[in-house]
Amino acid sequence: MPAPRLATFSVDGTTKYGLVVGSGIVDLSARHANDYPTLREVIAAGALTKFADEAARHSRDFALDAITWQPPIPAPEKIICIGVNYPDRNAEYKDGQDAPKYPSMFMRTPRSFVGHGAPLVRPRASAQLDYEGEVVLIIGKAGRHIPESAALEHIAAVTLCNEGTIRDWVRHAKFNVTQGKNFDSTGSLGPWLVPYTDEAQIADIRLTTRVNGELRQDDRTSRLIFGFRYLINYISTFTTLMPGDVIVTGTPTGAGARFDPPRYLKPGDVVEVEAEGIGMLRNGVVDEA
Numbered sequence: 001m002p003a004p005r006l007a008t009f010s011v012d013g014t015t016k017y018g019l020v021v022g023s024g025i026v027d028l029s030a031r032h033a034n035d036y037p038t039l040r041e042v043i044a045a046g047a048l049t050k051f052a053d054e055a056a057r058h059s060r061d062f063a064l065d066a067i068t069w070q071p072p073i074p075a076p077e078k079i080i081c082i083g084v085n086y087p088d089r090n091a092e093y094k095d096g097q098d099a100p101k102y103p104s105m106f107m108r109t110p111r112s113f114v115g116h117g118a119p120l121v122r123p124r125a126s127a128q129l130d131y132e133g134e135v136v137l138i139i140g141k142a143g144r145h146i147p148e149s150a151a152l153e154h155i156a157a158v159t160l161c162n163e164g165t166i167r168d169w170v171r172h173a174k175f176n177v178t179q180g181k182n183f184d185s186t187g188s189l190g191p192w193l194v195p196y197t198d199e200a201q202i203a204d205i206r207l208t209t210r211v212n213g214e215l216r217q218d219d220r221t222s223r224l225i226f227g228f229r230y231l232i233n234y235i236s237t238f239t240t241l242m243p244g245d246v247i248v249t250g251t252p253t254g255a256g257a258r259f260d261p262p263r264y265l266k267p268g269d270v271v272e273v274e275a276e277g278i279g280m281l282r283n284g285v286v287d288e289a
Contacts, residue, residue, distance in 0.1 A: 003194045003195065003197075003277060004019060004048075004049065004052035004053075004056070004194065004195055005019065005191075005192040005193070005194060005279065006018070006019055006020070006039060006042075006048060006051070006052060006072070006157070006192055006193045006195070007019075007020055007025065007069065007070075007072060007190070007192040007193070008038065008039055008069075008070040008071065008072050008073070008074055008115070009025065009062075009067040009068060009069055009070055010067065010068045010070055011062060011066065011067055011068070015038075015074065016028075016029040016030070016033075017029045017039045017042070018055065018061070018062075019051070019055035019056065020064070020192055021055070021056065021060055022060070023060075023063060023064055023065075024060025024061070024062060024063050024064060025060055025061065025062050025064060025067060026055040026056075026058045026059070026060055026061055027061035027062065028042075028051055028054075028055050030061065038073070038074050038075070039072060039073060039074075039193065039244075040073050040074065040075065040076070040243065040244035043138065043139075043140050043156045043157070043244055044140075044243035044244065046140065046141075046156075048140075048156055048157060048195045049195045052195065068115070068117070068118070069115035069116035069117050069118065069190055069191050070115040070190075071110065071113050071114070071115050071188075071189040071190055072138070072157075072159055072189060072190055072192060072193045073138065073189075073244045073246060074110075075110060075244075076110060076244045076245055076246045077242045077244065077245055078107065078239070078241075078242070078245045078246065079108040079109070079110065079113075079245075079246040079248065080105055080106075080107060080235060080245070080246065080247050080248070081105060081106050081107070081108055081134075081163060081181065081247075081248040082103050082104065082105050082226065082231060082247070082248065082249050082250040083103070083104035083105065083106065083177070083250065084100065084103075084104050084225070084250065085103060085224050085225050085226055085249060085250025085251075086219050086223055086224065086225065086250060086251070086252045086253065087099065087223060099225050100225070102234070103225075103226045103231065103234060105235075106176070106177050106178060106181055108163075108181055108182055108187070111184050111185075112164075112181070112182045112183060112184060112185070112186055112187055113161075113185070113187045113188055113189045114185050114187075114188050114283065115189065115190050115191070116188065116191030116192075116281050116282060116283070117191075117282060117283065118185070118188065118283060119185075119283060119284045119285060119286040120162070120164050120185065120186055120187070120188060120265065120271070120283050120284070120286075121183075121184065121185040121186060121285075121286055121288050122186075122265065122266070122267065122285060122286070122287050122288065123166065123183045123184075123186070123288045124287075125166070125169070125183070126166045126167075126168050126169060127264060127266075128166055128167040128168045128169075128257070128264050129164060129165075129186060129264055129265045129266075129285065130164065130166075130167050130255050130256045130257050130262075130264055130265065131162055131164060131209055131211065131216070131255060131256060131265060132161075132162065132163040132164070132165060132209075132217075132251035132255055133160070133161070133162060133163075133207060133208065133209030133217050133251055133252070133271075133273035133274075133281075134160070134161040134162075134163050134207070134248050134249055134250060134251050134273070135160065135161075135202070135205060135207055135221055135249050135275055135278070136158060136159045136160060136161045136189065136247065136248050136249065137155050137158060137228060137231075137232070137246075137247040137249060138155070138156050138157040138158065138159060138193060138244065138245070138246060138247075139154055139155065139156060139232075139241045139242065139243060139244065139245040139246075139247070140154060140155060140156025140157070140196070140243055141153065141154045141156070141243065142241060142242050142243060143232075143236050143240070143241050144236050144239075144241070145236055145237060146232055146236040146241070147233060148230060148233045149229075151228070151229040151230075151231075151232035151233050152196075152198075152199055152228065152229060152232075154232055154236075154241060155196040155202075155228070155232075156193075156195065156196060156243065157193035157194055157195050158193070158194050158201070158278055159189060159190060159191075159192065159193050159194065159278065159281075160189070160190065160191075160273050160274075160278055160279065160280075160281040161187065161188065161189050161248045161281070162187055162188045162209075162271055162273050162281060162283060163181075163187050163248055163251060164183075164186035164187035164188070164265075165180055165181055165186070165187075165255075166179075166180040166181075166183050166186060167180065167257045167262070167264070168180070188281055188283045189246070189281075191279055191280070191281055192279065194277065194278050194279070201277060202221060202228060203221065203222060204221060204222040205220065205221045205275050205277060206218070206219075206220050206276050207220065207221065207252060207274075207275045208273070208274050208275075209251075209252075209254065209271065209272070209273050209274075210271070210272045210274070211256075211263075211265070211269055211270070211271050211272075212269055212270055216254045216255075216256075217251065217252045217253065217254035217255070218252065218254070219252035219253070221249075224249065224250065225250075226250075228249065231247060231249065232247070235247065265285045266285060267285050267286050267287050268284070268285065269284065269285040270282065270283070270284050271283050271284075271285070
């Protein structure tokens, strides 16, 4: 039996959430929005699996081709992204340095992401729009100074990210990548949340990225330099993790910037990020209007 898939979507301009069932979706927000306005509140209540079980008893309210997919968490308090977290990715830098002692990280804004099926936008400021396929952890239980031994208990769900990057803008300054990581609508999250069950679910996921059907990135979460337990422990040392927080855990080797010459995204391209047990996040590319 496939894992439950809970999504945020819009119909006629109204944002809703529900359970994906076959080629349709059961509208849970129509039944629960007064108490749980978004999936973030469902997560905070620890009710993802309960709601999924309930929704599975209902017939679909909308066909999938009648909805617009949105990022699963509409207004996360934090979107924390991890850089250089696969061994081959560290080697790409060709700086002779060993794997870093601590993870690199940066924050992204919700507005920099679109949902599944929406186009990524190549901005007027640069033609260097790049892709980065990643596995995402969604925090379910608040915590500070979370020990590694208990870290996975704080995960509510997993999803996918295309952590789209404007390459020349991550090099504008000496110490930060913030500008190049936060252009509007350059990345994507989704298509849905898969509730977290146990460590075996995420310990060795194959993660791939394809551009126009060509395999560009291919690795496994078992090879992460900084594993999921460590990331939650480390991040919670300096900030309180809250329900609905998003942790984007790093991309494998094979982004467009690393080809010679670089292979950046252009209008008409289609990027597919896929992971075992989670699904596929697909987005086209357009130029900024």
